[in-house]
Amino acid sequence: MGILALEPLDRPDGMTTHEYAHRRLRQAIMVGSIRPGESLTIRGIAEAMESSPTPVREALRRLSSEGALRVLDNRRIMVPRMTADRFSELVSLRSLLEQHAARRAVPHITERRIDRLAEIDKAQDEAIGRKDNATALLLNQEFHRTLYTANPEQVIMPMVESIWLQLGPFLGIAMEHVAQLYFVDRHVEAIEALRKRDEDAVAAAIKADISEGIGGFERAAIENLLRLAGQSVA
Amino acid sequence: MGILALEPLDRPDGMTTHEYAHRRLRQAIMVGSIRPGESLTIRGIAEAMESSPTPVREALRRLSSEGALRVLDNRRIMVPRMTADRFSELVSLRSLLEQHAARRAVPHITERRIDRLAEIDKAQDEAIGRKDNATALLLNQEFHRTLYTANPEQVIMPMVESIWLQLGPFLGIAMEHVAQLYFVDRHVEAIEALRKRDEDAVAAAIKADISEGIGGFERAAIENLLRLAGQSVA
DNA sequence: TAATTATTTTTGTGATCACATTTTGAAAAT
DNA sequence: ATTTTCAAAATGTGATCACAAAAATAATTA
Numbered sequence: 314m315g316i317l318a319l320e321p322l323d324r325p326d327g328m329t330t331h332e333y334a335h336r337r338l339r340q341a342i343m344v345g346s347i348r349p350g351e352s353l354t355i356r357g358i359a360e361a362m363e364s365s366p367t368p369v370r371e372a373l374r375r376l377s378s379e380g381a382l383r384v385l386d387n388r389r390i391m392v393p394r395m396t397a398d399r400f401s402e403l404v405s406l407r408s409l410l411e412q413h414a415a416r417r418a419v420p421h422i423t424e425r426r427i428d429r430l431a432e433i434d435k436a437q438d439e440a441i442g443r444k445d446n447a448t449a450l451l452l453n454q455e456f457h458r459t460l461y462t463a464n465p466e467q468v469i470m471p472m473v474e475s476i477w478l479q480l481g482p483f484l485g486i487a488m489e490h491v492a493q494l495y496f497v498d499r500h501v502e503a504i505e506a507l508r509k510r511d512e513d514a515v516a517a518a519i520k521a522d523i524s525e526g527i528g529g530f531e532r533a534a535i536e537n538l539l540r541l542a543g544q545s546v547a
Numbered sequence: 548m549g550i551l552a553l554e555p556l557d558r559p560d561g562m563t564t565h566e567y568a569h570r571r572l573r574q575a576i577m578v579g580s581i582r583p584g585e586s587l588t589i590r591g592i593a594e595a596m597e598s599s600p601t602p603v604r605e606a607l608r609r610l611s612s613e614g615a616l617r618v619l620d621n622r623r624i625m626v627p628r629m630t631a632d633r634f635s636e637l638v639s640l641r642s643l644l645e646q647h648a649a650r651r652a653v654p655h656i657t658e659r660r661i662d663r664l665a666e667i668d669k670a671q672d673e674a675i676g677r678k679d680n681a682t683a684l685l686l687n688q689e690f691h692r693t694l695y696t697a698n699p700e701q702v703i704m705p706m707v708e709s710i711w712l713q714l715g716p717f718l719g720i721a722m723e724h725v726a727q728l729y730f731v732d733r734h735v736e737a738i739e740a741l742r743k744r745d746e747d748a749v750a751a752a753i754k755a756d757i758s759e760g761i762g763g764f765e766r767a768a769i770e771n772l773l774r775l776a777g778q779s780v781a
Numbered sequence: 782t783a784a785t786t787a788t789t790t791t792t793g794t795g796a797t798c799a800c801a802t803t804t805t806g807a808a809a810a811t
Numbered sequence: 812a813t814t815t816t817c818a819a820a821a822t823g824t825g826a827t828c829a830c831a832a833a834a835a836t837a838a839t840t841a
Binding site: 329330331364365366367368387388389 | 823824825826827832833834
């Protein structure tokens with residue numbers, strides 16, 4: 314699986330080249346189709362998406378500012394290697410941020426949006442049934458995003474997305490070695506809590522969703538996975 | 548006060564042009580020397596720092612991903628306008644993130660680093676005594692950064708810096724209209740709590756530092772300031 | 782055969798150019 | 812005097828080129 318793993322995405326006219334490159338790379342990283350340590354070359358990507366180095370470089374710069382890529386001393390760019398410590402840091406931060414985001418969304422939520430959340434959750438369940446991990450992952454993200462963006466003032470969402478980006482490559486590794494990802498679904502709980510506008514219950518559902526989902530990986534399991542994937546844990 | 552308000556910063560050799568542009572713009576925004584709404588032109592900046600559009604564009608892309616700049620539909624780039632709602636969102640998130648960062652730093656703190664924190668705090672007090680707002684601001688940030696980066700696994704710091712970047716322009720406005728910024732100093736408390744490795748007390752000190760500092764602005768005062776600065780509050 | 786050196790290729794970086802869009806400012810019309 | 816129309820200037824964007832550094836490959840030596 315390489316950079317072009319995902320279908321080329323549709324490109325609305327008016328979208329700039331660097332924006333397109335950014336979205337495409339972003340999505341590839343987010344669902345874990347670029348392996349950590351794999352080094353990306355500007356010209357390679359440019360050629361793959363039939364453009365030139367300039368816009369690709371801009372996309373890479375943005376992704377590095379978003380924590381999705383790391384620029385080495387050699388100036389080479391790669392997907393950062395995961396470690397058990399970093400993983401733990403990411404998950405605890407994700408829980409903190411998303412609980413906060415959920416709370417601050419509650420006062421702005423509409424019934425209409427709650428209905429939309431229910432639809433997304435349903436679609437996700439179907440994807441899980443089809444064992445379509447990538448789609449399930451994207452729908453899971455869409456669920457969370459749809460919840461948090463009820464709050465019109467968006468300063469948290471970019472940070473949450475940054476966390477997702479940084480966790481993405483690990484999910485890719487997990488999907489390769491665990492065959493079928495175990496999906497937790499606390500979304501129904503969250504939806505019920507939302508209908509009651511119960512901030513605490515919403516936050517609790519999100520917390521559980523995360524801690525039982527990606528947060529459920531035990532340290533030993535993580536280290537084992539990373540070892541299997543050839544990532545020196547040192 | 549324009550883009551070149553700050554002295555050109557020293558540029559270590561080996562630092563790329565886009566990196567230099569990024570640092571310089573970043574600092575200018577962080578201490579509030581670029582006015583919100585002021586639109587930045589790529590060529591203008593490039594000329595001002597004697598380079599060309601390409602690296603400047605990369606710097607601007609990064610800053611937009613960091614939340615420091617916003618790209619309009621016209622593709623013009625500007626420092627985002629502040630609103631009372633956004634301000635409240637930023638401050639509450641800042642408090643949440645920094646308390647968390649502080650807690651997770653405690654297990655890694657060394658006496659040596661605590662001493663360094665004490666020195667920074669002293670320097671900040673002196674800057675405040677000189678009524679040197681910009682320096683005091685930078686030293687305050689250095690205090691917080693030095694604390695949080697005790698944790699070797701850094702995923703929070705970039706987000707905290709993003710918040711600072713987004714609050715920067717408001718501080719610029721405040722400094723213009725309030726003459727002398729009121730600096731709160733809960734740093735001594737934080738230092739004492741650190742010596743005891745008391746996570747709760749450290750988090751409490753940070754929380755107080757923020758809520759009594761920038762968080763102390765009342766909604767009415769904020770709206771008034773924004774009005775004075777010609778920012779339509781609508 | 783293994784290690785070292787030299788050569789070739791690849792890669793990141795930044796300046797420049799051409800093009801399309803937008804903005805600005807002047808001229809004309811209402 | 813205000814609005815509208817039109818030309819000129821400015822701006823964002825992306826491709827291309829030249830250069831230096833790094834990586835990969837080939838040749839040489841121990």
